[in-house]
Amino acid sequence: MIVTAPTTRRSFPLLSLTPVHNGGRDRMTCQYRCGDACFHEIPNTSANQTFREVVNARVSRRTALRAGGLGAAVVGLAGLGASAPAAAAAAASGGGLFTAIPPTPRTTDNVIVPDGFTWRPIISWGDPVEPGAPAFDFWNQSFEAQKGQAGYNADYVTLLRNGNGGNKAVLVFNNEYTNDEIMFENISSSNDLTDEQLRIVMAAHGMTVVDVRRQNKHEAWEYVRNGRTNRRIHAWTEFAVSGPAAGHSALQTSADPTGRLVLGTLNNCAGGVTPWGTVLSGEENFNQYFKADEAADPDGKLARYGIRSAGRGWERVEERFDVAVEPHEVNRFGWIVEVDPSDPTSTPVKHTALGRFKHEGANVIVADNGHVVAYQGDDERHDYIYKFVSKEKYRQGNGHRRHNMQLLSEGDLYVAKFVGDGMEDGEWDGSGTWIPLVVNGESHVPGMDVAEVLIWTRLAADKVGPTKMDRPEDVEPNLHNGRIYAALTNNSARVEIDEANPRLGNKHGHVIEMTEDHNDHTGTTFRWRIVLLAGDPSDPSAYFLGYDREDVSPISCPDNVAFDPDGNLWISTDGQPGTLGNCDAMYLYPVDGPQAGHLQQFLSVPVGAECCGPYIDLHDNTVLAAVQHPGEISGASPSQVFSTYPYLGDGQPRPGVFHAYRPKGNGKGGGNGKGGGNGKGNGKP
Numbered sequence: 001m002i003v004t005a006p007t008t009r010r011s012f013p014l015l016s017l018t019p020v021h022n023g024g025r026d027r028m029t030c031q032y033r034c035g036d037a038c039f040h041e042i043p044n045t046s047a048n049q050t051f052r053e054v055v056n057a058r059v060s061r062r063t064a065l066r067a068g069g070l071g072a073a074v075v076g077l078a079g080l081g082a083s084a085p086a087a088a089a090a091a092a093s094g095g096g097l098f099t100a101i102p103p104t105p106r107t108t109d110n111v112i113v114p115d116g117f118t119w120r121p122i123i124s125w126g127d128p129v130e131p132g133a134p135a136f137d138f139w140n141q142s143f144e145a146q147k148g149q150a151g152y153n154a155d156y157v158t159l160l161r162n163g164n165g166g167n168k169a170v171l172v173f174n175n176e177y178t179n180d181e182i183m184f185e186n187i188s189s190s191n192d193l194t195d196e197q198l199r200i201v202m203a204a205h206g207m208t209v210v211d212v213r214r215q216n217k218h219e220a221w222e223y224v225r226n227g228r229t230n231r232r233i234h235a236w237t238e239f240a241v242s243g244p245a246a247g248h249s250a251l252q253t254s255a256d257p258t259g260r261l262v263l264g265t266l267n268n269c270a271g272g273v274t275p276w277g278t279v280l281s282g283e284e285n286f287n288q289y290f291k292a293d294e295a296a297d298p299d300g301k302l303a304r305y306g307i308r309s310a311g312r313g314w315e316r317v318e319e320r321f322d323v324a325v326e327p328h329e330v331n332r333f334g335w336i337v338e339v340d341p342s343d344p345t346s347t348p349v350k351h352t353a354l355g356r357f358k359h360e361g362a363n364v365i366v367a368d369n370g371h372v373v374a375y376q377g378d379d380e381r382h383d384y385i386y387k388f389v390s391k392e393k394y395r396q397g398n399g400h401r402r403h404n405m406q407l408l409s410e411g412d413l414y415v416a417k418f419v420g421d422g423m424e425d426g427e428w429d430g431s432g433t434w435i436p437l438v439v440n441g442e443s444h445v446p447g448m449d450v451a452e453v454l455i456w457t458r459l460a461a462d463k464v465g466p467t468k469m470d471r472p473e474d475v476e477p478n479l480h481n482g483r484i485y486a487a488l489t490n491n492s493a494r495v496e497i498d499e500a501n502p503r504l505g506n507k508h509g510h511v512i513e514m515t516e517d518h519n520d521h522t523g524t525t526f527r528w529r530i531v532l533l534a535g536d537p538s539d540p541s542a543y544f545l546g547y548d549r550e551d552v553s554p555i556s557c558p559d560n561v562a563f564d565p566d567g568n569l570w571i572s573t574d575g576q577p578g579t580l581g582n583c584d585a586m587y588l589y590p591v592d593g594p595q596a597g598h599l600q601q602f603l604s605v606p607v608g609a610e611c612c613g614p615y616i617d618l619h620d621n622t623v624l625a626a627v628q629h630p631g632e633i634s635g636a637s638p639s640q641v642f643s644t645y646p647y648l649g650d651g652q653p654r655p656g657v658f659h660a661y662r663p664k665g666n667g668k669g670g671g672n673g674k675g676g677g678n679g680k681g682n683g684k685p
Contacts, residue, residue: 097618100600106577109643112604120220121646124656143199151175152204154626156271157613171212174268190313202235217621218664231344235264242409243352245451262332270361270474276404282359286333291315295323336362351408355457365477367521377472384466385416413437415466429529435464480567484514487558508534508556545597553601564616572611584611606643608632623660
């Protein structure tokens with residue numbers, strides 16, 4: 001099938017693309033992504049210090065200093081024109097590997113990549129994955145088909161190599177959530193879904209694992225239909241429960257009185273790859289799938305996790321999603337899950353030792369002393385950053401894989417507190433402490449035992465005084481420099497915006513870097529600094545490690561982060577259409593050396609879509625990204641389509657994963673996304 005991107009940019013009414021709150025998202029995104037979290041009270045009502053209180057005085061002072069005393073604080077967050085910086089960014093060098101592209105207007109229905117590059121879809125929602133799964137038919141979907149077809153709304157993406165000169169691999173990606181009104185005809189809300197459609201939606205959640213291959217490094221990756229490792233993980237896949245909370249009464253249900261076997265994984269967002277070759281995935285906004293309006297909540301546990309009836313309707317076909325009927329089922333979600341992509345018959349695991357909250361993901365590093373350390377973010381306004389340290393040590397070699405796959409089942413759990421050190425050094429920086437929650441198998445939280453700390457980690461952390469953060473999303477260690485980077489996407493709850501403090505709303509978000517003291521990732525103290533204050537370069541409050549503003553790209557709402565083989569930070573965004581007026585995008589952001597702070601936009605995704613992933617190895621000619629929720633605009637439906645990505649000719653948007661690369665030769669014509677595919681993404685052997 002020929003894949004043809006539009007040759008002209010489609011334009012849509014501006015009103016339909018206007019978000020209804022400060023988070024930068026469309027109303028439809030808010031509904032299906034997180035159950036309208038920004039329209040409800042913040043679950044964290046503790047008196048713990050916010051990160052804004054740590055840095056606010058220094059931000060205000062530095063903003064004024066950087067503006068030469070010309071009243072920089074009165075620069076508004078609206079009307080941030082990007083024309084001059086965009087022109088400069090378009091001419092900026094991507095470390096010699098690409099030429100940065102200018103921002104893409106938010107109404108553009110194209111994938112845009114740099115000159116000399118092209119792109120191809122690898123796999124999209126509904127493509128057959130498991131044996132017997134039929135080809136996708138948008139107008140004749142079925143529950144049985146969806147269980148064996150690629151899931152919806154890819155988020156985290158990774159590639160695991162398995163030989164043949166690097167031209168065979170396994171692709172793993174999360175399937176975070178669904179857009180019911182776009183998936184089916186005549187749906188104005190989830191109440192209109194039939195039981196069959198509800199089951200299709202549930203089956204489209206989870207994770208997808210597929211074999212992929214290419215002819216050589218100048219050709220596109222394509223997925224292999226009926227590949228050996230191909231697998232769909234969905235709402236009925238069996239998961240084992242590991243760690244100290246396994247079997248606890250709060251995890252026991254009528255269907256599983258042992259509390260050790262859970263069906264499904266929900267709202268899987270970011271993730272990471274372990275040194276032993278498994279994939280970690282975070283269960284994020286799981287709260288929205290449960291009906292809770294008739295459930296008692298005397299101790300506030302449901303409220304602290306934002307468990308409320310969001311109208312998804314899953315309880316109509318599975319009573320376990322009605323908290324009043326099955327009060328413990330909700331406790332079986334909100335974990336880090338581990339999947340072995342090499343074995344499609346293996347049972348995935350939910351690790352209770354890493355705590356339960358709205359996990360964006362988990363990423364690990366092996367400390368110098370051999371212990372495995374996992375860093376995690378709780379993606380909620382005013383929630384926390386966590387660290388887990390394994391009890392046992394990592395052992396190298398395939399012969400120790402069984403041992404290593406138990407490392408996340410037992411260990412110590414900490415939560416971060418940030419302290420500023422003043423402006424004398426001219427930086428937004430300071431020190432930090434990892435406050436213990438569980439150490440050596442003992443609880444450090446008054447009034448809570450170990451299992452309670454791990455099942456209700458948010459409430460446990462509230463008691464020990466960590467720092468409230470602005471939506472900690474991806475938190476990932478850089479294996480080159482050992483430092484840890486956290487994307488803080490934004491915080492729409494910072495509504496006390498005034499001209500002197502434009503960052504109090506934190507509309508654009510930022511990235512923070514943490515350095516463990518003595519390079520000991522198992523230690524309890526660290527240093528921190530802000531390395532990116534996102535925004536338009538013309539906004540004096542934006543910060544790019546001091547790099548010349550004329551040569552950097554605009555950016556807003558950093559979400560997923562990743563590192564290439566050279567240790568460069570890459571950032572994908574979620575929310576730019578509503579904050580900068582641009583399509584969401586992927587950026588290169590060096591954090592060391594003479595190019596540190598030289599932010600350069602590599603690609604952009606179509607109208608209504610979020611840029612997810614990413615996976616980057618430009619030396620291998622591989623950049624993978626996920627186009628999540630293309631055309632997700634209020635009012636969208638199968639009869640009113642705002643995007644037709646991946647341009648397969650069926651006229652409907654299908655979220656999925658694509659490969660951006662340099663074709664053999666000069667690759668001219670790839671920069672505007674035209675001719676973005678040649679059908680190889682169908683994966684037919």
